[in-house]
Amino acid sequence: MYFLKNLTQTLTFILLSFFISFSSTLAAPVKISILQTIEHPALNATREGFVKELNRLGYEESTNLTLDYQSAQGNTALAAQIAQKFASNQADVIVAIGTTAAQAAMNATKDNKIPVIFSSVTDPLTAKLVENLKVPEGHVTGVSNFVSVEPQFKLFKKLRPNLKTLGVIYNPGEANSVSLIKTMEKAAKEFNLKIETATAAKTSDVLAASRSLCGKVDAIFINNDNTALAAFKSVVKATQECGIPAFVSDVDLFDQGALAALGPDQTDLGRQTARMVDLVLKNPKAPLPPVQFPEKTKEFVRTP
Secondary structure (H helix, E strand, O other), X not given: OHHHHHHHHHHHHHHHHHHHHHHHHHOOOEEEEEEEOOOOHHHHHHHHHHHHHHHHXXXXXXXXXXXXXXXXXXXXXXHHXXXXXXXXXXXXXXXXXXXXXXXXXXXXXXXXOOOEEEEEEOOOOOOOOOOOOOOOOXXXXXXXXXXXXHHHHHHHHHHOOOOOEEEEEEOOOOHHHHHHHHHHHHHHHHHOOEEEEEEOOOXXXXXXXXXXXXXXXXXXXXXXXXXXXXXXHHHHHHHHHHOOOEEEOOHHHHHHOOOEEEEEOHHHHHHHHHHHHHHHHHOOOOOOOOOEOOOOEEEEEOOO
């Protein structure tokens, strides 16, 4: 009897330990790592919208969520290092805000296939993040911030009927931006516009690039280029010196001196991204959802 009593106690202890361990595993916080290409209002708004929507969906830090955020500060090499760290730490999902961040995250997770959900990437096809927008076959999908340039050009021409040459500053190292230049050059013909470009590989180059367009263009437009967006105040400074307007696709930058802004609601993009992450976490064996595009756009025009 003594043996049976001890055996029963031992088995009870083992089973209790197992269920405690099992419950702890189930209750382990979800680990989400966020890599952002660079700090500027649009991408910051995307991140803030993402976190707020996560909270609304029931994910809370210190309870069921571990959140790690880092910025690559516009540095491609740093983006790769951070992405590799996230992959080594076995994040459940890596959220990549911006094209450079998304490419770095995808490359860092080729072996372990951690899901990468991008946000605010204009052209995921050209960036080679996915091969099919509707059926992403790898471990990467997300939410694009692309909006058609035609409504933007239409607005600019309405505000400046004599607009003939539009200056555009972009970083040639951003696949996103190179693709947009081609898109804008094609669409410009319909509006009798000429696109004049200037390049800026880093934010400190943006002022000089903007000034180089003075006398050559009737306005300057910054369209989803993260380098130029991060230094938009420099663009405005140059346009004021030249006596021409500045246009921007990032509505969060309108208050920095743009004549007009037309683009996606970046906070809402973040919310869309959070809902996609929630879907992926709750359906780990299901194929990744299709790439999504902005549900909302905003337009702001400065009145005289």
